[in-house]
Amino acid sequence: MPTVDIRRGRGMRTGIATVCLSGTLEDKLTAAASAGFDGVEIFENDLIAAPWSPGQIRQRCLELGLSVDLYQPFRDFDSATQERFAANLRRAEHKLELMQQLDADTILVCSSVAPDAAQDDDLIAEQLRTLADRAAERGLRIAYEALAWGRYVHTYEHSWEIVRRADHPALGVCLDSFHILSLGDDPAGIRSIPGDKLFFLQLADAPRLDMDVLQWSRHHRLFPGQGAFDLAGFLGHVLDAGYRGPLSLEVFNDVFRQADPERAAVDAMRSLLTLQERVVANRDTAARRPASTIELPAAPELAGHAFTELAVTETSGPPVADALAKLGFTHTGQHRSKPVQLWQQGEARILLNGGGRSEQDAAGEPAAAVNALAVESTDPARSAQRAEALLSPVLPRNRGADEAILHAVAAPDGTSVFFCPTGEHGATWSADFTPTGNAADTGTGLTGTDHVALTQPFDHFDEAALFYRSVLGLEPETTAEFAAPFGLIRSRAVTNPGRDVRIALSVTVLRRGEEWAPGVPAPQHIAFGTDDAIAAARAMRARGAPLLEIPGNYYDDLDARLALDPDLLAAMRAHNVLYDRDEHGEFLHFYTEVLGSRVFFEVVQRIGGYSGYGAANAPVRMAAHRRQRVTGSARRPVHT
């Protein structure tokens, strides 16, 4: 059996197509190398636009430690007409010559989409055999790929049938997970292709979209683990068939094309590391594992939100503290060495860190933002080791003597993620706080933290979803998309199996312009759980909490749609409580106004098995927050 390279202890050889990354060829190669890829697929357009000769590109790749695993694509090769075929063969000779200078031994020929594509298996096989002969003379190989929108050949079964008929040692197939999984083809059939005929493997995930497959492929591909395809199952079949080439990513994505290539390459590498881990986990016996497996520290089980930390300033701190008091929290502790307050109610804990730097945001609002979220881990040190193995920045801690060691990493949006031990809090981080001696408030019925919701930077939404999935071992829930007052929003939550850690990520679907950008920029919120939302709203209102007012139209529509119990509807209307339900249960929730630049709180009551986030109500909330910004705090009088 051919051996598999093991470089840097990272399992199978990895590769990335230059088309995945933004920038010029130089930017792309540097980014691929610094993220630790072994090789690249060079896209023809990137080479044509590069100032270097193919020989110089080869030299640059050598310096960077990258092999050129594939040159691609060669389009519309086969042809029903003799003249066209002769011209294509001439074009191919030029490219084979170039590949020798580039030191790339395999070229990807994709199935024809041309109007004059041959529609005869024997003819295509014969033409490919001719090409394979020419390649073999130079010691090169042809990998034939079925594009999902190929004119005649569009399935991997068909591409293999043609390769089989051609029966040439320099001709094999290129499998691309997107083309196969997008059409709903069963990848199990790959197992019947001889491994030495699998010349190349391209991996891409994608969200499930009901759209033209070419548009889907060219704009919406994602790195493995970011979309809806079962890439681990797919790769399992390919490895079982005996494929021993690199795992190479080929992702066409409009956002990645604009994003920082260094970061995108790290995101890409993280996806391949996690994919290999999942393939190994799918195997029941060691004998069936890939010859070189990666060893990642397994993700320890998580057991709830320990605390969430807000960075506030001298201006934003006092109103946030005042709001917490009116929500029924007690200031129970003061950090021994830092300007940090601990506020608590039930198992809900908020740290107010007065070390926030910027005094104001662009709109003149005093800065207040989530800067850390802390989850309980059954093995915090291993959580941090895993994060590091998955290329996440591990954060240094400047801690005072005797203070708890907290393991922390930076999430893609810069939020610190702390891993705290489970169980008795006194023994660990909370021991860093001196009790204030404040008597615990009777509270307003909040039990703990239900979720933390963070708007992601436009360029990093899919990266963030993969980060929480791979690094923390959380599972993504369904993606929701809704039209909000200031643009389309996409949201996706990740959660642990016990659903006591929930992080809700959202992003604008199109990049926001500068001209019209009202509303709350990049809002963040912390949602607390309760067993009685109406009672909590009533109690908070009585204390003067800055609760968000919801328009009457919303309740009229709820009544029309759902015919709720009139007393419940009246209570929700009186207390600005919103409602949602699904086949599993019901959801009552309400919000505070925005406090400072971007943060607010939510209170949620889950009834039955409801596990969503009331996404349908988010546009109403956003409009209400905008109104609050425009009119100032215009609350209705207190009803108790």
Ligand SMILES: O=C(O)c1ccc(O)c(O)c1
């Ligand atoms: O979209 C394309 O044209 C295209 C080109 C080369 C590929 O390998 C591919 O999967 C798609």
Ligand SMILES: [Mg+2]
């Ligand atoms: Mg492809």
